[in-house]
Amino acid sequence: MDIQQQAIGFLGGTFDPIHFGHLRPALEISEAISLKQLFIMPNHIAPHKSKSHGSAKQRCKMVELAISSQSRMAIDKRELQRHQPSYTIDTLKELKAEYPDTPICFIMGMDSLTNFDSWYEWQNILSYCHLVISHRPGWQCKFNKKVETLVKQHQTTDQHDLHNLQCGKIYFQTTSQLAISSTEIRELLKHNISIDFLTPEAVIDYIKEHHLYQTK
Template structure:
């Protein structure tokens, strides 16, 4: 995808948010976050651990433990940060609610909300999905050479809001959709949990500090309940 060579003066450098259960966090999450942060010249990129209801404890670990693993994973990476607002809520909330809250905290800063291609395909099922771009840009992380058939709602949304110029993400506060190619490492949290359950090695799937934390706290030892 061709990007503009024109670099206008930036009035306000954008910040990014990448949500996920991070159950546990791994190199797939971290590499995507770092590549997008660098490719789009983001001022900051926040990992946003999602709230998980207590009765859906597929991880057998607390919100505090998931948060601790994220902190350990990024402690030596100055480009990445953590935002705990969803973990601090007593119940799960919709993305639109989180984005409204983020916008209140950063009223004059462009917000980039990062999604995978699979999330974009079902985006029109999200709560108040038509309003989300009033609060942020959508950054779609995808494999190189992606090809996708969107339904009519998503096709219209993309055609209306797509930009090929990353400078627009800093120039406008919200409303743009930008597709960013990333490495898309074939690692999943469920794969890691299954390996631990089967007493197999999780080396090279996540940072050593996170692996050590999992071992010390004896996490993911029981079959997933959700």
């Protein structure tokens, strides 16, 4: 690939707990668009969620365990160290100051893009990054007019743009969409049902060791 500067990626989320539904699409995107490194970035307090179930320290450790064998994946802890709701625009401003010459790809699912115009300072986000949208093969989504206009203005189908331009593009990447959710995992654990094959073994072992997500 003829590129000037290899982009890095960031995938944010509560990861309560992290599972293969997060990890497999993340890996596929990292390889498909040739990211130099992909950072998994757990939230401390997500603006749209009232609370998490696992502590920041526990969720951080589970992410570290989940990606330990992936040399091009790392954890970014900056949002965990905040003590107030964490907004994407604030994080992106920090990242661009830290990586002024490196293109940044912010990864999200199609469901997040559909309500993107409800995000805090959403009009400014593409000034700091590209958006890489993970979606299932063949799925066509109908956006509201604001998001539809944004996509029309910024969409690219050329991967080179993600590396050769600093920011401003929206790129759609098809990925495996595994029907796994953190909510489902917590519910299974609450009822003492196995979560084998839903998340890495190291994460399962950590959950068992610390008796996470079980009814007190």
